[in-house]
Amino acid sequence: MFWSRFVSERRNWEMPDEVCVTLPLEPMPKVPVLPEPGAFGAIRKRYVHNGVDLYCDEGTPVHAVTDGVIVGIRFYTGFWDGSPWWNSTKVIYIASPNNEFVWCYGEIDPYSEHIGDHVEAGELIGYVVPVLKQPGPHGHTSMLHLVLKRNMKVNTTWSPGQSQPKGLLNPTSYLLDVIK
Numbered sequence: 030m031f032w033s034r035f036v037s038e039r040r041n042w043e044m045p046d047e048v049c050v051t052l053p054l055e056p057m058p059k060v061p062v063l064p065e066p067g068a069f070g071a072i073r074k075r076y077v078h079n080g081v082d083l084y085c086d087e088g089t090p091v092h093a094v095t096d097g098v099i100v101g102i103r104f105y106t107g108f109w110d111g112s113p114w115w116n117s118t119k120v121i122y123i124a125s126p127n128n129e130f131v132w133c134y135g136e137i138d139p140y141s142e143h144i145g146d147h148v149e150a151g152e153l154i155g156y157v158v159p160v161l162k163q164p165g166p167h168g169h170t171s172m173l174h175l176v177l178k179r180n181m182k183v184n185t186t187w188s189p190g191q192s193q194p195k196g197l198l199n200p201t202s203y204l205l206d207v208i209k
């Protein structure tokens with residue numbers, strides 16, 4: 030089956046043993062897996078989905094899933110991005126203390142705007158904002174778009190027909206492990 034190529038890559042990288050992963054949302058929505066459209070690796074019209082979409086209500090608090098340092102806060106989707114059919118949102122990037130990976134929390138309003146701030150797993154880092162102007166097929170306008178990558182230099186743009194970008198990691202198994 031076509032999807033098996035992505036599923037086999039789920040464990041292409043292991044989180045270091047000493048890293049504690051906690052859940053980003055409370056209550057925690059279902060973690061989408063292929064072939065669901067919010068899953069990592071889902072093929073969309075013009076790109077392949079590079080993270081997981083955790084559908085939730087507007088204003089849901091977002092918590093850091095690991096300890097780390099805020100290394101970036103940027104505008105994410107919306108008018109600036111040439112996608113006026115979406116609302117403007119931001120993304121916050123948090124690097125692990127040893128710089129082995131970066132979690133990217135997209136479609137949010139960051140609580141902190143301070144680059145260099147240390148955060149602990151479970152700490153409040155922002156609130157989910159409505160990215161969609163109309164509810165999607167899942168019934169929500171809001172979601173946490175969660176991406177995991179090796180470092181800030183990784184280009185996470187994933188075009189249909191391309192293999193998974195080097196340095197883009199699949200966060201699905203870590204989230205599913207915490208829920209267990």
Ligand SMILES: [Zn+2]
Pocket residue numbers: 078080081082174175
């Ligand atoms: Zn997404």
